[in-house]
Amino acid sequence: MPICHRLHFKxxxxxxxxxxxxxxxxxxxxxFGTYTKKTSQGIYQGTLDTTAKTLTNDGLLAxxxxxxxLALSAKDRLYSVDxxxxxxxxxxxxxxxxxxxKLNAVIAPGTPPAYVAVDEAxxxxxxxxxxxxxxxxxxxxxxxxxxxxxxxxHSGSGPRPEQTESHIHYTDLTPDNxxxxxxxxxxxxxxxxxxxxxxLSQQSVLxxxxxxxxxxxxxxxxxxFAFLAGELSSQIASLxxxxxxxxxxxxxxxxxxxxxxxxxxxAAAIRMSHDGQFLYVSNRGYNSIAVxxxxxxxxxxxxxxxxxxxxxxxxxxxxxxEEFVVVxxxxxxxxxxxxxxxxxxxxxxxxxxxxxxEGVCVRF
Numbered sequence: 001m002p003i004c005h006r007l008h009f010k011x012x013x014x015x016x017x018x019x020x021x022x023x024x025x026x027x028x029x030x031x032f033g034t035y036t037k038k039t040s041q042g043i044y045q046g047t048l049d050t051t052a053k054t055l056t057n058d059g060l061l062a063x064x065x066x067x068x069x070l071a072l073s074a075k076d077r078l079y080s081v082d083x084x085x086x087x088x089x090x091x092x093x094x095x096x097x098x099x100x101x102k103l104n105a106v107i108a109p110g111t112p113p114a115y116v117a118v119d120e121a122x123x124x125x126x127x128x129x130x131x132x133x134x135x136x137x138x139x140x141x142x143x144x145x146x147x148x149x150x151x152x153x154h155s156g157s158g159p160r161p162e163q164t165e166s167h168i169h170y171t172d173l174t175p176d177n178x179x180x181x182x183x184x185x186x187x188x189x190x191x192x193x194x195x196x197x198x199x200l201s202q203q204s205v206l207x208x209x210x211x212x213x214x215x216x217x218x219x220x221x222x223x224x225f226a227f228l229a230g231e232l233s234s235q236i237a238s239l240x241x242x243x244x245x246x247x248x249x250x251x252x253x254x255x256x257x258x259x260x261x262x263x264x265x266x267a268a269a270i271r272m273s274h275d276g277q278f279l280y281v282s283n284r285g286y287n288s289i290a291v292x293x294x295x296x297x298x299x300x301x302x303x304x305x306x307x308x309x310x311x312x313x314x315x316x317x318x319x320x321x322e323e324f325v326v327v328x329x330x331x332x333x334x335x336x337x338x339x340x341x342x343x344x345x346x347x348x349x350x351x352x353x354x355x356x357x358e359g360v361c362v363r364f
Contacts, residue, residue: 026050028319030326031061032335033070033080033361039333040357043067043080045098048319048326048337048364053350055326055337062093062100070363071116071125077103077144079125081112088112090127090138092146104145106138115216117172124149124198126171126179133166135181137198149198156186159210160232163187169215169231175223176243178203182214184231189214189239191246203246208237216269221276225298229256229270229281236270236281238298254300257286269315273322278345282313282327289316289327289338291345303345309336309352317362324350328359335359 028048034040045061048054065083072078082091082105089107093100113127113136123140137150154166167185174180174191179200181190187208192200208214213232219225219241226248228237238251256267265285272279272294279292279300291304308316310329318325318340325338325347335354338347 028364030055030317030319031070031072031078031361031363032057032328032356032359033067033315033363034356035068035330035358035360036065038358043070043078043100044356044359046335046354046356048324050319050321050324053324053337053339055335055351055354057335057354057356058098061098062102064091064102066112067091068112068360069114069116070361071118072363073118073140073144074120075144077140079116079118079146081114081116081127082107083112086110088129090116090125090136090146092140092144094144103143106146106148114168115170115172119173119177119194121177122194122196122198124194128168128171128181130167130169130184133168133183133185135168135171135179135192135200137194137200139198150200152181152192152200154181154183154186154190156183156188158185158187158213160213162213162232163211170217172217174241174243174246175219176246178246180217180226182217182228184213184215187212187214189217189228189248191248193246204248206239206248206250208250212237215267218270218272218279220272220294220298221274225251227270227272227279227300229267231266231268234265234267234283234286236267236279236292236300238300240298251298252300254292254302256281256283256290257288258305261286268313271316271318273318273342273345280316280318280325282308282316284312284314284330287311287313287329289313289325289347291347293345304347306338306347306349309349310334314360315362317364319364326362328356328362330358330360333357333359335362
């Protein structure tokens with residue numbers, strides 16, 4: 001059974017080609033991060049069969065508390081949000097087929113972070129702690145274990161009830177290998193320079209309109225534009241990124257939900273196709289994935305709203321072929337599989353009601 005490993009934009013894709021009677025079934029590994037407040041026991045592993053167009057949950061990969069966000073490295077190491085009693089941090093795992101061996105965890109008093117990302121070039125891991133308002137940098141040792149090497153503390157607030165203090169929700173790389181830090185509580189996006197040793201120094205800051213509530217960020221493939229999901233405002237801001245000085249310029253804003261929708265909604269995950277032509281964002285409340293066409297100037301046009309077939313879709317991901325999308329619904333314990341038309345960018349429902357307990361993260 002030959003196994004093919006390949007890198008696809010910072011994340012490891014795992015593909016098995018199984019020969020049966022002269023035909024090839026392509027099976028892609030997918031990992032699910034969860035809360036463990038009810039029935040979930042940790043990190044789950046599933047399989048997307050792109051020939052049969054089916055998604056299965058193959059069971060528990062690692063028993064751990066509240067692994068709400070996951071990041072994969074090129075060496076098939078998994079870095080996850082981790083909780084131990086009343087403390088939280090980031091755990092390192094070595095994946096080996098259907099098992100995961102815990103290498104170590106960097107834990108501190110207080111709540112766990114909300115986001116984890118891998119820096120392959122400098123062998124670092126970044127985490128964003130929503131409740132503490134901190135961004136952490138951890139060094140990856142030769143064996144994959146982690147060590148804390150830097151931390152920055154943010155401050156600030158906004159006009160909405162969720163913005164009484166700094167809430168960092170995202171820490172990930174810019175196209176030129178700086179670190180973008182998104183602060184939902186302060187309505188700001190910071191850019192830091194990162195030394196080889198993992199030390200941070202602030203380069204720039206973008207201030208959004210009060211109450212925008214920035215959550216996650218995604219860059220266009222050419223690095224010229226970025227798209228910022230506003231959780232609290234249910235909006236997406238188009239930004240121009242200047243690699244010369246590491247700064248952002250706001251270009252425009254669009255809504256992620258219909259103008260006449262008045263119930264509570266929070267924009268959550270945001271993804272972009274690798275051709276840069278389509279943008280996707282999940283809506284928690286309106287319970288949809290909104291699909292946008294991206295123009296050459298970075299402007300967005302809504303082309304589809306499709307139901308997630310469940311409640312509270314906190315995360316989703318495009319598979320390595322970009323012909324499928326998988327979303328998890330936190331409150332209804334289910335995942336949904338869509339086929340994606342590469343030409344039009346639109347999604348069509350393929351499979352629903354796949355059991356994923358308290359699912360909040362999807363990683364191929």
